[in-house]
Amino acid sequence: xxxxxxxDHHAAAGPDRAGRSALSREQIIQAAIAFIDRHGxxxxxxxxxxxxxxxxxxxxxxxxxxxxDLLEAITDHIVGQLHPRPTNGQQPAAEQPIDGWHxxxxxxxxxxxxxxxxxxxxxxLIATRHPAAxxxxxxxxxxxxxxxxxxxLISHHLSDDHAVQAYRTFxxxxxxxxxxxxxLLGAQTAPAEEPLDxxxxxxxxxxxxxxxENFPHIQRLQPRxxxxxxxxxxxxxxxxxxxxxxxxxxx
Amino acid sequence: xxxxxxxDHHAAAGPDRAGRSALSREQIIQAAIAFIDRHGxxxxxxxxxxxxxxxxxxxxxxxxxxxxDLLEAITDHIVGQLHPRPTNGQQPAAEQPIDGWHxxxxxxxxxxxxxxxxxxxxxxLIATRHPAAxxxxxxxxxxxxxxxxxxxLISHHLSDDHAVQAYRTFxxxxxxxxxxxxxLLGAQTAPAEEPLDxxxxxxxxxxxxxxxENFPHIQRLQPRxxxxxxxxxxxxxxxxxxxxxxxxxxx
DNA sequence: ACCTGAACACCGTTCAAGT
DNA sequence: ACCTGAACACCGTTCAAGT
Numbered sequence: 001x002x003x004x005x006x007x008d009h010h011a012a013a014g015p016d017r018a019g020r021s022a023l024s025r026e027q028i029i030q031a032a033i034a035f036i037d038r039h040g041x042x043x044x045x046x047x048x049x050x051x052x053x054x055x056x057x058x059x060x061x062x063x064x065x066x067x068x069d070l071l072e073a074i075t076d077h078i079v080g081q082l083h084p085r086p087t088n089g090q091q092p093a094a095e096q097p098i099d100g101w102h103x104x105x106x107x108x109x110x111x112x113x114x115x116x117x118x119x120x121x122x123x124x125l126i127a128t129r130h131p132a133a134x135x136x137x138x139x140x141x142x143x144x145x146x147x148x149x150x151x152x153l154i155s156h157h158l159s160d161d162h163a164v165q166a167y168r169t170f171x172x173x174x175x176x177x178x179x180x181x182x183x184l185l186g187a188q189t190a191p192a193e194e195p196l197d198x199x200x201x202x203x204x205x206x207x208x209x210x211x212x213e214n215f216p217h218i219q220r221l222q223p224r225x226x227x228x229x230x231x232x233x234x235x236x237x238x239x240x241x242x243x244x245x246x247x248x249x250x251x
Numbered sequence: 252x253x254x255x256x257x258x259d260h261h262a263a264a265g266p267d268r269a270g271r272s273a274l275s276r277e278q279i280i281q282a283a284i285a286f287i288d289r290h291g292x293x294x295x296x297x298x299x300x301x302x303x304x305x306x307x308x309x310x311x312x313x314x315x316x317x318x319x320d321l322l323e324a325i326t327d328h329i330v331g332q333l334h335p336r337p338t339n340g341q342q343p344a345a346e347q348p349i350d351g352w353h354x355x356x357x358x359x360x361x362x363x364x365x366x367x368x369x370x371x372x373x374x375x376l377i378a379t380r381h382p383a384a385x386x387x388x389x390x391x392x393x394x395x396x397x398x399x400x401x402x403x404l405i406s407h408h409l410s411d412d413h414a415v416q417a418y419r420t421f422x423x424x425x426x427x428x429x430x431x432x433x434x435l436l437g438a439q440t441a442p443a444e445e446p447l448d449x450x451x452x453x454x455x456x457x458x459x460x461x462x463x464e465n466f467p468h469i470q471r472l473q474p475r476x477x478x479x480x481x482x483x484x485x486x487x488x489x490x491x492x493x494x495x496x497x498x499x500x501x502x
Numbered sequence: 503a504c505c506t507g508a509a510c511a512c513c514g515t516t517c518a519a520g521t
Numbered sequence: 522a523c524c525t526g527a528a529c530a531c532c533g534t535t536c537a538a539g540t
C-alpha cells in the first residue's frame with residue numbers, strides 16, 4: 001500500500017519495522033568481521049553469517065560473489081583502516097612532509113601492528129598477494145600504503161633502488177613479526193584444537209615420551225620461557241631495523 | 252584356512268596381493284603429507300585421503316583419532332626431521348660440542364628453513380603451541396630442538412637469562428621470516444583464490460579504482476618490486492641477528 | 503526487488519553390519 | 522581384525538519459486 005502513496009518503497013538503506021537495517025554489502029562485511037574476531041576464520045560459514053544478519057544463507061549471494069569474494073572484501077575493508085600519515089583533519093598541514101622518514105616508518109609500523117592486534121584472525125589475509133599486483137614481494141595488500149611508502153622515501157631523497165630495498169626489508173620485518181605475533185593471539189580464540197586425550201585411546205598415539213620431565217632445561221626455565229614480551233621485542237626489532245636501513249643507504 | 256596352518260594371519264605390515272602394503276598409521280601420515288605438498292592443506296579431506304590410500308574414509312578412523320589428530324601427527328612427523336646437530340653417524344664425535352654457538356644457530360636456522368621450503372603448506376603448523384608446553388613463547392613445536400638449543404647455549408657459558416633471551420630472539424626471527432616466506436610459496440599451489448571477475452558482475456564489487464595506473468611508483472618499480480631475494484635476505488637477517496645476540500650477551 | 507525452499511555435491515564422524 | 526554402507530549434521534552454491 002505504501003507504494004501506492006509514492007513512498008520510497010525501494011529505499012536503498014534504513015531500518016525496516018523489525019528494527020534492524022536493510023541488508024547491504026557493507027553491513028554483511030561488518031558482521032563477518034565481528035564474527036571472525038569473536039570465533040575465528042574457520043568458524044565463519046555462509047550459513048552462520050546468514051543467521052547472524054537475520055537472513056537465510058542464500059540471500060547473501062545477492063550482495064557477495066561467494067565466500068572467496070567475501071574474504072577479499074573483508075581484507076580490503078581492514079586494510080582501508082590503515083592511514084600511512086595521520087588524518088590531517090587534526091592539525092593543519094604543518095608537519096605534512098613528516099620530519100624524516102624514520103618517523104614515517106615508525107608510525108606506519110605501529111599502525112599496521114594496531115590493525116593486526118585488533119583482528120588477529122584476519123591479519124594473515126593482509127600478507128596475501130593483491131589481485132592487481134600479484135608480483136609484489138613481500139605482498140602487502142594495500143597498494144595505497146605501498147605507493148605512499150615509496151613516494152615518501154623517494155621524496156626524502158632516497159634512490160629508487162634504496163626505496164625498493166627499504167620496502168623489502170621493512171615490510172618483510174613487519175609482516176613476519178606480526179604474522180607470528182598474531183598466530184599467538186589467534187590460537188586462544190580459534191577452534192578447539194587438541195582433543196587432549198591422555199593415552200587411554202586404542203590408537204597408538206605414537207610412542208610420545210614427551211612429557212616435560214624429559215626436557216629439563218625447558219622445565220626449569222618455564223617461567224622465563226612463558227613471558228610475553230611482544231611489545232618490547234617489536235620496538236627493539238623496529239629500532240634495529242631502522243639502524244640497518246640507515247647503514248644501507250649510507251653505503 | 253591359513254590361520255589353521257599357524258601362518259601369521261595378523262602380520263603387522265606387508266603388501267597384500269593387490270601390491271599396495273597394508274594400511275598403517277605411518278602410511279596414512281606419509282600419504283597425507285604428500286597430498287598436502289601437492290594440493291595444499293585445505294584440499295586435504297578425510298574422504299580424499301581415504302581414496303588416496305585405497306580405502307573408504309571411515310577406515311582411517313581405525314588409525315587416526317579424527318582430522319585434528321592427523322594434523323598433529325603430521326606436524327610431529329615433519330618436526331622429527333629436524334636434527335639440531337649433524338647426524339653423528341657421519342664423522343666420529345670430533346666436533347661434537349660444535350665450534351661456537353654461532354655455527355650451531357647457523358646450522359639450526361638453515362635446517363628449519365629447509366623443512367619450511369620442503370613443506371610450505373605444513374610449516375605454519377610448526378609455529379603452533381605444543382600440547383606439553385603450550386606456554387612456550389614463541390611456540391616452536393619441537394621440544395627436542397628447544398631443549399637442545401638451551402642446552403647448547405648454556406654449555407657455551409651463556410647465563411640462563413641470556414639463553415632464554417637468545418631463544419626468544421632467534422626463534423622469533425626464524426618463525427617470523429619463514430612464516431612469510433612460506434606464505435609466498437604456498438600461495439602458488441593452494442586454492443583457486445581470486446575469481447578475477449572484471450566488473451561485469453551485478454554485485455557492486457566496491458568502487459575499486461585500483462588498477463595499477465593509480466599507483467605510479469609501484470608501476471614504475473614493478474620489475475624491482477617483483478624480484479625474489481628470499482635466500483639473500485634470510486642470510487643477511489641471520490647475520491644481523493647473530494650480531495645482535497653478540498651485543499646482547501656482551502652487555 | 504528481495505528473500506527462500508529445495509536440491510546438489512560435498513564435508514567429518516559414528517556405528518552397526520559385513521567378511 | 523579390518524573394512525564398509527548407511528546415516529547424521531553440517532558445508533557452499535544454484536535456481537526456480539514465492540512475496
